[in-house]
Amino acid sequence: MEIILKQDIKSLGEKDDIVTVKPGFGRNYLIPQGFAILATPSAKKVLAENLKQAAFKQEKIKKDAEGIAAKLADVKLSIGAKAGETGKIFGAVNTIQVADALKAKGFDVDRRRITFETEPKTLGEYIANLNLHKEVKVKVPFEVVAE
Incomplete structure (x- = not known):
């Protein structure tokens, strides 16, 4: 089962990573605790867009810092x-x-x-x-x- 992590999990991965886990671990622990969501095609598109926007914002912040x-x-x-x-x-x-x-x-x-x-x-x-x-x-x- 593929899931998208909402936060860093030490043995699994970092925030916004798409990882494969056993179905029981995903459905019974990660998703109910709010640590992950299912990696549906629409969720993957939303994740890709969010990562693109975050990268743009980080680049702007970095350029401002370099100017200062x-x-x-x-x-x-x-x-x-x-x-x-x-x-x-x-x-x-x-x-x-x-x-x-x-x-x-x-x-x-x-x-x-x-x-x-x-x-x-x-x-x-x-x-x-x-x-x-x-x-x-x-x-x-x-x-x-x-x-």
Whole structure:
């Protein structure tokens, strides 16, 4: 029996895969639990159309991310923080401050997409990794300066 998976199943396949299973497993477990639907000709057509539209949307999102990445290539940020005489910051610079600095430069990047190579806990220069898309990643240098 052929079915179309609605979600990833570890031993069977990934979402939107068409797989062949034993009839009892499909009718008694996968379909009633909502993990799969029958692979009828009309369901296969709907799946093909949905995959085509999803691929188009993903390509557009990737192109937008690449455009932002090209603009971010020559951006250098400066973030102010309160620091002691030895150069140690009171607290730490976090992703919210980097996202705000990027927003001030005209780039709207979600703070959850920002990571650091090393945590900025002293004054100096650091690198922020921006994951704009699963295939598009950008390294943005920033400097932590005393306020």
